[in-house]
Amino acid sequence: MSYKERLSDLQRDGSRSVTGQIVDAIESAIAAGELAPGEKLPPTRDLAELAGVNHLTAARAYRRLAELGLVAGRVGSGTFVRAAAPVAGEEPRGTSSSDASAWQHYVLPEDRETYGDRMLNEMFQHRDREDVIPLMVGYPSPRLFPRVRLAEIAAQVLSEEGDRALQYGDVDGVPELRAELARLGRRWGGVDQPDEIVCTSGARQALTLTARAMVRPGDVSAIESPSFVAPIEALKDAGARILPVPMDDRGLDVEALEQLLRRHEIRVLTIQPRLHNPTGRDLAPGRRERLVELARRHGFFIIEDGVYSDLRFEGEPLPSLRALDPDHVVYVDSLSKTVAPGLRMGWVAASGPVLDRITREKRNDDMAGATLSQLMIARYLAAGEYDEHLEGAIAFHRERCEALLGAVDKHLEGLATCTRPSGGAHLWLELADRLDERDLYAEAHRQGVTFLPGTAMVPGRPRSTRIRISYCYLDPDQLAEGARRLGVAIRAMRRARAPREAAPIA
Numbered sequence: 001m002s003y004k005e006r007l008s009d010l011q012r013d014g015s016r017s018v019t020g021q022i023v024d025a026i027e028s029a030i031a032a033g034e035l036a037p038g039e040k041l042p043p044t045r046d047l048a049e050l051a052g053v054n055h056l057t058a059a060r061a062y063r064r065l066a067e068l069g070l071v072a073g074r075v076g077s078g079t080f081v082r083a084a085a086p087v088a089g090e091e092p093r094g095t096s097s098s099d100a101s102a103w104q105h106y107v108l109p110e111d112r113e114t115y116g117d118r119m120l121n122e123m124f125q126h127r128d129r130e131d132v133i134p135l136m137v138g139y140p141s142p143r144l145f146p147r148v149r150l151a152e153i154a155a156q157v158l159s160e161e162g163d164r165a166l167q168y169g170d171v172d173g174v175p176e177l178r179a180e181l182a183r184l185g186r187r188w189g190g191v192d193q194p195d196e197i198v199c200t201s202g203a204r205q206a207l208t209l210t211a212r213a214m215v216r217p218g219d220v221s222a223i224e225s226p227s228f229v230a231p232i233e234a235l236k237d238a239g240a241r242i243l244p245v246p247m248d249d250r251g252l253d254v255e256a257l258e259q260l261l262r263r264h265e266i267r268v269l270t271i272q273p274r275l276h277n278p279t280g281r282d283l284a285p286g287r288r289e290r291l292v293e294l295a296r297r298h299g300f301f302i303i304e305d306g307v308y309s310d311l312r313f314e315g316e317p318l319p320s321l322r323a324l325d326p327d328h329v330v331y332v333d334s335l336s337k338t339v340a341p342g343l344r345m346g347w348v349a350a351s352g353p354v355l356d357r358i359t360r361e362k363r364n365d366d367m368a369g370a371t372l373s374q375l376m377i378a379r380y381l382a383a384g385e386y387d388e389h390l391e392g393a394i395a396f397h398r399e400r401c402e403a404l405l406g407a408v409d410k411h412l413e414g415l416a417t418c419t420r421p422s423g424g425a426h427l428w429l430e431l432a433d434r435l436d437e438r439d440l441y442a443e444a445h446r447q448g449v450t451f452l453p454g455t456a457m458v459p460g461r462p463r464s465t466r467i468r469i470s471y472c473y474l475d476p477d478q479l480a481e482g483a484r485r486l487g488v489a490i491r492a493m494r495r496a497r498a499p500r501e502a503a504p505i506a
């Protein structure tokens with residue numbers, strides 16, 4: 001009798017538990033060689049169906065087999081017969097760190113890690129490696145951090161504010177910071193009332209809380225494509241179905257959105273209308289007004305992400321989209337790209353019931369932001385130091401952008417094109433050939449350079465191979481060398497592909 005037959009013939013009224021019988025069936029199949037080392041076992045749902053038990057019982061059986069050292073789980077791949085079952089007495093079963101936690105694979109719900117998540121993780125890992133030039137990394141350069149001034153202000157806040165600096169603060173942020181952020185927001189319009197602002201832990205938390213406040217599982221959301229991964233993840237985590245809306249040189253294709261609205265009722269659209277990551281483009285005048293008009297007519301929210309909007313080195317400054325309609329547009333921003341991301345100083349501006357919901361989500365999430373950071377930033381902004389700092393940051397980004405554009409011209413000629421950004425931190429390249437981006441990533445890594453693969457930023461099926469490379473983190477000589485290595489990697493991929501393509505059809 002095969003182990004599968006044994007599993008479908010369990011004794012319900014026997015002295016041995018059903019879980020125990022499943023374990024016995026698989027254990028003896030392994031001992032008899034019916035299940036070979038490395039062989040994949042059925043997923044827990046299939047095992048449950050086969051044995052006529054529920055999913056938890058099947059998971060419990062695999063957990064027990066893992067504790068016995070007979071099987072091992074691999075994240076995202078399944079459960080396998082261990083290559084060499086430990087000899088009894090050689091090593092206490094289930095005590096090595098991997099065995100001790102192996103049971104978690106069977107009881108945790110299905111993993112939702114996405115390609116975007118994995119790529120962000122990759123970014124953290126390669127950030128400071130000496131042998132790799134991380135063109136992938138979109139962190140601001142530490143050279144820009146106002147470290148000395150922040151150290152002085154931190155000391156002042158701790159001595160002058162005393163316990164207040166270390167106590168829980170207001171859910172929506174300390175009043176002096178909200179007043180300063182409103183003053184900052186008055187320059188671009190739309191974010192000018194302190195009581196419409198909720199301070200958050202970076203723009204990322206602002207996106208997460210806003211998505212949670214607006215979206216319920218199954219709701220439809222539209223998102224400009226390409227887009228930074230955070231809004232994609234925030235909406236997906238809130239259970240939204242995501243529909244991409246393409247962009248062109250003038251930003252979001254509002255006509256394509258109109259067509260989408262004929263077929264779908266959407267709850268929210270997320271967009272970066274100024275200095276978009278990764279393209280560095282703006283939503284063109286005319287389209288801005290039309291977009292807001294569509295939101296009014298169809299009754300959906302716009303989440304406007306403005307984290308790069310102060311880093312403009314070309315073109316005329318544009319007002320925030322929220323200035324056109326504060327009731328339909330929720331504005332998200334942070335000082336991560338301009339001052340220092342480690343402060344985790346973000347905010348969201350909204351009005352009406354959605355503001356109450358965002359505040360409630362903030363309370364449920366982490367009670368309140370870091371009081372010390374908030375008091376420090378309030379003083380930094382009140383002292384008027386932001387504008388001067390920003391001037392330096394813009395010049396810094398302009399110089400690095402020119403360096404990378406020059407290197408792309410020199411080393412990627414004929415291999416890739418990109419449009420000139422008006423600001424921000426990134427270049428969005430389109431490769432001349434359609435290459436497998438994972439293979440290209442592996443080759444680039446071998447050559448000592450990384451990039452952000454385009455599909456991590458495209459919430460749909462991309463039509464060509466796109467990659468993001470960033471100029472904000474590295475110095476000009478590193479940018480030049482990174483582009484050179486990228487050119488070597490792309491050429492190597494082309495060469496590897498060419499013979500297959502040229503081969504005669506048999």
Ligand SMILES: Cc1ncc(COP(=O)(O)O)c(C=O)c1O
Binds near residue numbers: 228277305
């Ligand atoms: C477009 C965009 N929005 C939001 C964020 C998140 O910013 P923060 O670091 O303030 O959470 C980033 C970070 O890279 C970003 O590029």
